[in-house]
Amino acid sequence: MTSQFLSQLHTADKLAAEPWSEDATLYQPYEAEQILLPENASCLAVKAYLKMCNLPFGIRSCANAEHMSPGGRMTKLPFIRAGAFIFAEFEPIVNFVEQKDLAIGSWQDEDEKADMRTYVSLVENIFTMAELYISFKNERVYKEVTAPRNGVVFPWPLNHMQNYGKRRNALRLLKVYQWDDLDIDSVIEKVAKCCETLEYKLKESPETPFFYGDQPCELDAIAFGHLFSILTTTLPNMALAQTVQKFKHLVEFCRFVDEKYFQTRFL
Amino acid sequence: MPQSGRDGGSSKDSKYDLSKISARVDRVNVSGLLRTHNDYVMRAADGLFKANNFQDLMLEAMSTKSYLHDLGIFKDVSVHIDVSRGSDATPQGYEVTFKGNEMSRMMGSAGTEIGQNEGSLRTELTIPNILGRGESISLQGSYSSTRANDLQLKFWKPFFHTRFRENRPELSFSIFRQTDKFDISSFQTTNLGYLVDFSAHTMVGVDLTHSLQYENSIRDLGLLNKSVPFAIRDHCGPKLASLLRYSVLYDNRDSNVFPTRGIYLKSVNEYCGLGGNIAYTSSTAHGEVNVPLFAGLVAQFCGRVGVVKETKNTTQLPINSLFYCGGPLTLRGFKFGGAGPVIDGTPIGAQTFWCTGAHLWAPLPFAGVFKNLASHFRMHFFYNIGNCNNFSTENMRSAFGMGLAVKLAERARIELNYCVPVRRQTTDKVLNGFQFGIGYEFV
Numbered sequence: 001m002t003s004q005f006l007s008q009l010h011t012a013d014k015l016a017a018e019p020w021s022e023d024a025t026l027y028q029p030y031e032a033e034q035i036l037l038p039e040n041a042s043c044l045a046v047k048a049y050l051k052m053c054n055l056p057f058g059i060r061s062c063a064n065a066e067h068m069s070p071g072g073r074m075t076k077l078p079f080i081r082a083g084a085f086i087f088a089e090f091e092p093i094v095n096f097v098e099q100k101d102l103a104i105g106s107w108q109d110e111d112e113k114a115d116m117r118t119y120v121s122l123v124e125n126i127f128t129m130a131e132l133y134i135s136f137k138n139e140r141v142y143k144e145v146t147a148p149r150n151g152v153v154f155p156w157p158l159n160h161m162q163n164y165g166k167r168r169n170a171l172r173l174l175k176v177y178q179w180d181d182l183d184i185d186s187v188i189e190k191v192a193k194c195c196e197t198l199e200y201k202l203k204e205s206p207e208t209p210f211f212y213g214d215q216p217c218e219l220d221a222i223a224f225g226h227l228f229s230i231l232t233t234t235l236p237n238m239a240l241a242q243t244v245q246k247f248k249h250l251v252e253f254c255r256f257v258d259e260k261y262f263q264t265r266f267l
Numbered sequence: 268m269p270q271s272g273r274d275g276g277s278s279k280d281s282k283y284d285l286s287k288i289s290a291r292v293d294r295v296n297v298s299g300l301l302r303t304h305n306d307y308v309m310r311a312a313d314g315l316f317k318a319n320n321f322q323d324l325m326l327e328a329m330s331t332k333s334y335l336h337d338l339g340i341f342k343d344v345s346v347h348i349d350v351s352r353g354s355d356a357t358p359q360g361y362e363v364t365f366k367g368n369e370m371s372r373m374m375g376s377a378g379t380e381i382g383q384n385e386g387s388l389r390t391e392l393t394i395p396n397i398l399g400r401g402e403s404i405s406l407q408g409s410y411s412s413t414r415a416n417d418l419q420l421k422f423w424k425p426f427f428h429t430r431f432r433e434n435r436p437e438l439s440f441s442i443f444r445q446t447d448k449f450d451i452s453s454f455q456t457t458n459l460g461y462l463v464d465f466s467a468h469t470m471v472g473v474d475l476t477h478s479l480q481y482e483n484s485i486r487d488l489g490l491l492n493k494s495v496p497f498a499i500r501d502h503c504g505p506k507l508a509s510l511l512r513y514s515v516l517y518d519n520r521d522s523n524v525f526p527t528r529g530i531y532l533k534s535v536n537e538y539c540g541l542g543g544n545i546a547y548t549s550s551t552a553h554g555e556v557n558v559p560l561f562a563g564l565v566a567q568f569c570g571r572v573g574v575v576k577e578t579k580n581t582t583q584l585p586i587n588s589l590f591y592c593g594g595p596l597t598l599r600g601f602k603f604g605g606a607g608p609v610i611d612g613t614p615i616g617a618q619t620f621w622c623t624g625a626h627l628w629a630p631l632p633f634a635g636v637f638k639n640l641a642s643h644f645r646m647h648f649f650y651n652i653g654n655c656n657n658f659s660t661e662n663m664r665s666a667f668g669m670g671l672a673v674k675l676a677e678r679a680r681i682e683l684n685y686c687v688p689v690r691r692q693t694t695d696k697v698l699n700g701f702q703f704g705i706g707y708e709f710v
Contacts, residue, residue, distance in 0.1 A: 067504030070493055081497065155544050158485055158507045 020102055021083040024057040026050070027065045028078040033152050034063065037233050038131040043078040045090050045225025051261040052104050052216040053097060063153035074128050074173065090124065090225075094218055105217035116212065119201065119219045126194040127226035129179045130240060133187050136170040137180075140236045188243050195247045198223060202249050209256050216257075223250075224257040232266040285322035292316050292324060293351040293360035299367035303340050304399040307428045311335055315363060324348070328363055337435075338427055339403065340396045341367040370395045380409055381679035381705055387411030401425045416446040436467040443484075449587070451604040451614050453491045454499055456587045460484020460508075473517060480512040486545065488587060496611040502586045510539035520557060523707075524674045525628065525645050527565050531555040533708075538578075539588075546580035549573070549588055553708060567626040569710045571597065574619045589616025590655070593664075593695070595704025597622050598653045600666025600686030605696030607655040612694075622653025624710040643674045649684070651710065665690045666697075679707045 028043045029035045035043070050057050057080070062068070069076040072089035079088035080096075087093045097103045108116065135146045150166055151159030174180045179187070201211055211219045227250055230240045245251060255267045295312035311331050318324040328346050335344045344367045351360035373394050380389040389409040396403060402424045409417040423439035441462045448455045466478040487505040513536050520529030533553045540546030551573040558566045573590045591614065592598060593606030604614045627648045631641050647670060654663040670684030682704040688697040 062501075064501075064504030067489075068500050084494075086493075154505070155507045155542065158505060161485070162505065 018083055018100075020055055020100060022056060024055070024080060024082040026057050026059050026078050026080050027068060028059065028061055029065045030061045030063065030153070034149055036146055036149060037135050037229060037235070038128050039066075039075045039077045040233065041127065041131055041226040041229035042075050042090055043225075044229055045222040046078050046080070046093055048224050048257065048261060049090070049094060049104075049218065049221035050097070052221055053102055055097065055102060074124075074132075090222055091120075104215060105212075107215065108212065108217065112212065116217055116219050119198070119211070120222055122194060123198065123219070123222050123226060125177065126190055127230070129174065129177050130187055130191045131226070131230070132170050132174055133179055133182070133184075134235065134237060134240055136167050137174065138184070138237050142167070144236050184237075184239060188239055191240060191243050192246070195244055195250055199247045199249045202253060209253070220257065224254055227251075228254045228258060228267070285325070286320045288321040289319060289359050290321040290324045290361055291357055291359050292318060292363060293355070293357055294362040296362070296364040297335070297367065298364060299341070299369060301369050302396055302399050303369065303401075307340070307400045308335065308338065310428055310430075310432055311338075311365070312363075324361060324363075331363075332365065334427075334432075335365060335367060339401050339425060340369060342370050343368050381675060381707060385411045385415065386705060387415065387417075400428065415448065417443070418445075419443040431467070434467045434469065436465070439464045439466075447587070448491065449591075449604075450491065451591070451602070452499055452586070452616070453495045453613065454502070454586070455489055455491055457487045457489070458484045459487075474519070476516040476518075478512075478514045478516075480514075481510070482512060483507075483509050483543075486585070486587065488585075496613050496615075498610045498615055499586060499613065502583070506545050506585070507543035508539055508545040508585075509541045509543040510537050510545075511541065512537045520555075523677055524680050525565075525672075526555075526557045526567075527559045528557050530557070537588075540578050540580050544582075545585050546578045546582075547575055547584055547588055548578055549575045551590075553710075563630045565626075565628040567628060568623070569626070570621070570623040571710050572619075572621045576618075584618065586616055589618060590620045591616055592620045592622060592653055592655045595682060595684070595702050596706045596708065597710050598651050598664055598666060599624075599649060599668060599684055599702055599704070600651065600688040600698055601664065601691075602696040602698050605698075606653065606664045606691070609694045617655035619658065620653065620655045621658065622651060622710050624649055624651045645672045645674075646670070647672060653710075662692060663690060664688070664692065664695065675705075679705065680709070681705045682709070 026043070026046065029039060031040070047059075065078070066076055069079040069088045070086050072092070074089065076088055079086055080093050082096070085096065087096045094103070105113070105116070134141055136142055146167075147163045151163050154162050171180060182190075198211075205211075205213055208214050210216050211223070227244055230244050231251065231254060233241070235241075251267065258264055258267060292312075292315045295315055297308045297311060300308065311334055314327045315324065315331060318327045325348075328348060332344050332346050335341055344365055347364040347366065349362050349364070351357070351362040373392065375390070375392050377388075377390045380387050387409045388411065389407065391405055391407045393403060393405040402422070404420070404422050407417070407419045407421065409415075419441050420443075421439055421441035423437060426436040426438070429436070441464070443458070443460065443462060445458045446455060447458075460483050462480055462482045462484075464478060464480045466476065469475050469477065484507075485505050486508050488502050490500065490503060515534050517530065517532040520526035520531050531554065535551050537547075537549040539548070551571065553569075553571045555567065555569045560566055575584060575588055575590070577584060591604035591607060593601030594603035598606050604616075607614050607617045607620070609615065629646045631644050631646060648667075649669070650665070650667040652663055652665040654660075657663075666686050666688040668684050668686040670682050673681045675681060684702050684704070685700065686698060686702050688699055691697050
């Protein structure tokens, strides 16, 4: 067996050498019936990022997308298949694209990049946790939305077992990030604080549409993915959406990105 | 079988012809029943009362003894035959007493078990005869490093004491969890579910063993490493299977492992798709014919066919129900699963396959010297032919060779063969040289 490091090095070489494969495909659960809020947010973030990079990709919806995924830190979704490579979740996909020099944000200098990365990880952690919290910890949302949607692709009684497993994993993840003993007010407070930081960042350059000037970067993609999903997903408990709604600049930013790259006009 | 002994009863040469001594059974006692209900052993005496000479009586007593053993309640049984005494005794009356020693409340065992192409460590805990009519519960776990792990809780109830005792009906219910690793295709499945099984013999013309099963299980398919072709990755995730399985077996060989004469036929048919989200039908048939030749040589012909078909509810045929051809049990001279369709270099299983084997079995040279030991060994020459996804003889695979086989506990055999693949496909993984095989159903 060759060493892990060598094989990683080898993979990196191959990654850089190959052009973006034309048949790159993004795998995600069914949007209308199945996908949950945290998954939808991360899928949208990746789609926004690829569109911002102007890379062609197809989307395939399949019921077992989560199980097909090679695994990840949080939602395991979406995952992308480009040539022989498979990557799951926002960060690994972004790293993969960056190795090919096709990425947006190559104009940023090291400092700016490090700064931006901080925001990206802040946004990803806070919003994903808040979304998981509302989906699995709020009893009404879980009963009325999360459980029926997650179980829709499985026959009875497998759906109940899958729901149970999924909820257990989500709660475990919340526990790891120490979100499990928060009440909804502290969650909203955390989200509000994150939105405030984002809005402040956005207002640093008031005349440009994106966080860092005229061109989009990773932060734009991931912020859009989460904010837009929270704003447009109808849940029995709209506390998250109402919190985000208070930040007019962010809502405006979402509308702009949607207009420019997606044209769904849900907002 | 109890009847067979009676026809051949040859006491002509002995001094006293026991069949000329008339006898009548007055009483049959079965003692040692502590937990067992009396009605469960009631039919044991049926045959004995029909005996009208002493030879019949002895043979019937023997067959009753083995019947009592089969009931699964006694550890050992002894027979006492005495003239009957007392006021209601007849002149030629006899009294037969079976002294049984009931099994303990709980039995444990540990050992090795031979599966198909694997050996595994097995432990078992049994509580026999819990309700007094042969009902038993067992917890069984087996572990093997290469392929499968198994945990099973089984409850079974024999109906040998009913008027269908000749049919040996038995009902069982088990809950199981089973992990199967398909290393060559880089995936593993975990099955969790329950199984209801009804099995019985029929003796209309030929003696057949039937088994009808209903299985309801969750089959979860996971990957074993990162670079797995998408054709396999597509199958990931849990699915619910609900299926009926019918198998029938005919066996008149004189030995399970090294038969010299007889035929063995087995067929397993599955219909999956009674609810759940897996749908397919699957049939496999296995046959073996043994013909004795001269000087201890035995010619053996084996064949196996398997077909998996879509039903009208099928969206995707489950990869774990497909057939893997090649390996020491099917096509020798190929690696396990190495003689089938591949995608990106990874075997993915075939919808249909067939393979045949012709063997010439011979005892070891100088076998007469170590008679006992040598009976566990055989030499064989073989020729295997087979193919996947194709019933014609074009593009088929074949191999020949010779080897040594060892018998393991009247059930399994171990083979060490030198194989020479003759015909192969470019994608096949062949093994030219020594190959080791272990199992109980070879082709």
